[in-house]
Amino acid sequence: xxxxxxxxxxxxxxxxxxxxxxxxxxxxxxxxxxxxxxxxxxxxxxxxxxxxxxxxxxxxxxxxxxxxxxxxxxxxxxxxxxxxxxxxxxxxxxxxxxxxxxxxxxxxxxxxxxxxxxxxxxxxxxxxxxxxxxxxxxxxxxxxxxx
Amino acid sequence: xxxxxxxxxxxxxxxxxxxxxxxxxxxxxxxxxxxxxxxxxxxxxxxxxxxxxxxxxxxxxxxxxxxxxxxxxxxxxxxxxxxxxxxxxxxxxxxxxxxxxxxxxxxxxxxxxxxxxxxxxxxxxxxxxxxxxxxxxxxxxxxxxxx
Numbered sequence: 001x002x003x004x005x006x007x008x009x010x011x012x013x014x015x016x017x018x019x020x021x022x023x024x025x026x027x028x029x030x031x032x033x034x035x036x037x038x039x040x041x042x043x044x045x046x047x048x049x050x051x052x053x054x055x056x057x058x059x060x061x062x063x064x065x066x067x068x069x070x071x072x073x074x075x076x077x078x079x080x081x082x083x084x085x086x087x088x089x090x091x092x093x094x095x096x097x098x099x100x101x102x103x104x105x106x107x108x109x110x111x112x113x114x115x116x117x118x119x120x121x122x123x124x125x126x127x128x129x130x131x132x133x134x135x136x137x138x139x140x141x142x143x144x145x146x147x
Numbered sequence: 148x149x150x151x152x153x154x155x156x157x158x159x160x161x162x163x164x165x166x167x168x169x170x171x172x173x174x175x176x177x178x179x180x181x182x183x184x185x186x187x188x189x190x191x192x193x194x195x196x197x198x199x200x201x202x203x204x205x206x207x208x209x210x211x212x213x214x215x216x217x218x219x220x221x222x223x224x225x226x227x228x229x230x231x232x233x234x235x236x237x238x239x240x241x242x243x244x245x246x247x248x249x250x251x252x253x254x255x256x257x258x259x260x261x262x263x264x265x266x267x268x269x270x271x272x273x274x275x276x277x278x279x280x281x282x283x284x285x286x287x288x289x290x291x292x293x294x
Contacts, residue, residue, distance in 0.1 A: 112273075
């Protein structure tokens with residue numbers, strides 16, 4: 001294994017670079033798709049709730065890598081940070097399309113909710129089954145003027 | 148060390164049971180204190196922002212224990228879960244005093260923001276210096292009718 005990857009660090013980084021999570025597909029509108037920016041953002045939170053209900057769910061692997069490694073320079077931390085930045089940028093782009101008053105701020109707020117929901121449900125101290133993450137995101141979208 | 152604590156698990160649990168974080172004091176009003184329930188809730192987020200600006204901050208130690216151990220039965224996980232439950236219950240009690248439409252839901256939403264903000268700032272992928280966590284909590288308090 002180490003001959004293939006060079007180091008344990010690179011192996012962990014490679015394991016995080018496997019196919020992106022399913023919600024990323026929902027953020028790019030298909031041809032003729034009617035979804036609104038608001039719907040695309042909320043889709044991410046619905047997808048998170050579905051994932052968190054699966055047996056063996058332990059939260060977002062990118063966030064777990066960042067929390068556990070506590071080392072921003074680690075190869076896996078860089079992969080994780082890039083993935084988190086992509087999601088935040090997707091939120092920001094959709095928020096802007098949806099007419100948010102401050103799309104950058106809204107994207108950062110949505111990331112707090114996404115990572116809090118992923119960490120808490122992954123640790124088994126919260127359940128997202130009743131739409132908690134989606135309804136929290138909805139409140140933030142409403143307040144930011146994304147209709 | 149192990150003679151004192153019996154096991155490594157108990158040692159980790161004991162290390163999490165040291166004095167509670169500073170924000171807990173702000174949640175119990177002192178004699179003659181004028182703070183409103185809303186102010187007491189927001190104090191927790193302001194305290195988190197201040198803590199996250201300290202050098203060497205790595206996020207809430209309770210959340211880190213839950214994320215890293217991935218074992219709800221571990222002695223340290225139980226200590227961490229209890230601490231998280233105390234904060235959620237303090238939020239709920241203040242939300243009720245402040246006239247929240249659904250104090251239980253608001254408390255769970257605030258915990259998503261608290262844990263998301265602690266994890267992201269602790270991992271170095273977000274900064275709370277501009278009041279991000281407090282303003283997000285404010286939006287949720289407004290929407291829940293806590294004036």
